[in-house]
Amino acid sequence: MRLAVLAGLDAPPLTVVQPISDHPTTSPVSISMPELPEVETMVRGVRAAFEGHRLADVSLCDCHCRPILMQPDFPRLRELCIGQKVSSVTRRAKRILIQLESGAAFVIEPRMTGLMLLSDPPDESHLRFEWKLTQGRKRHSVWFWDRRGLGTLRLLDPDQLAAHLGPEKLGPDALEMTADEWVARLRRTDRPVKVALLDQKLVAGIGNLYASEILHRSGIHPEVPASRLTGKRIAKIHAATLEILHEATRYEGSTLGDGTYRNALNKDGSYQNKHRVYARHGQPCVTCGNGEIQRIVQAQRSTFFCARCQKR
């Protein structure tokens, strides 16, 4: 309830809507970049708190950080959403979409450290935005928390949505890309395949952590130019992408020791226990038992791989 007090709420306990997590919140805040599985977990976590509920109010939290990037400005945003009923909460790549009956939708990019929470933020000073919802006499809130403040929040009309999420900005979702699209899209760039997998216009939803894991499961060296991949190897990337992203979603994403991702009830994901290469440099490869996991830098980002399992 300290959260409700902080936010100046006169709302009843959050437990009216969702049980508050029984996890202690005192553990050091970890942050991992929300990629597709983490964003999907957030969406599932807050869906019931939004869908069918009406927006009574929204507010910018009084944190001492710069405000999150917002479109339109806050007064206009309020005019557009107050009184609206939420029709759906979905995911598009690494973005969260909160669709309103008017046709407008909130688009939230958690980026590095953003979280959607029903309760218990890792710390209260980085709360950024609050949705106050009603359904009948029930009232509750959902928060956007973001320690680094790189996350963004927009309320867009249908035309703006189409432009913001259209094919020029965002490629096909990694879980929906067809075999033919995988081939066509990877073949048309000479960049190293690891770098290509991070290009959201090529395929949307894969980030730095899962790119390394996908290539390891595919048995492909991260420095291979994407254009030189055979059809067979691209099929392996396709299959590994589906397996890893679905599996990571089942485990509610990855929470790293120095990282920060939590799900909507502020619990850790557990897929980090399944990582085969990410941040395991210097350790033996658990797949082949012989190789040592290497760390290299590509496009200013760390890549992890096993030189024995992953061929050029």
Place this chain on the structure above:
DNA sequence: CCCCAGTCCTGCGGGC
């Protein structure tokens, strides 16, 4: 068009 380096941001950890 394609690609890369720089930018934003905060907390942590290594080095001195």
Place this chain on the structure above:
DNA sequence: TGCCCGCAGGACTGGG
């Protein structure tokens, strides 16, 4: 012990 600096990376921008 404490300070400083580098690092972490998603998405965007500007320049080659």
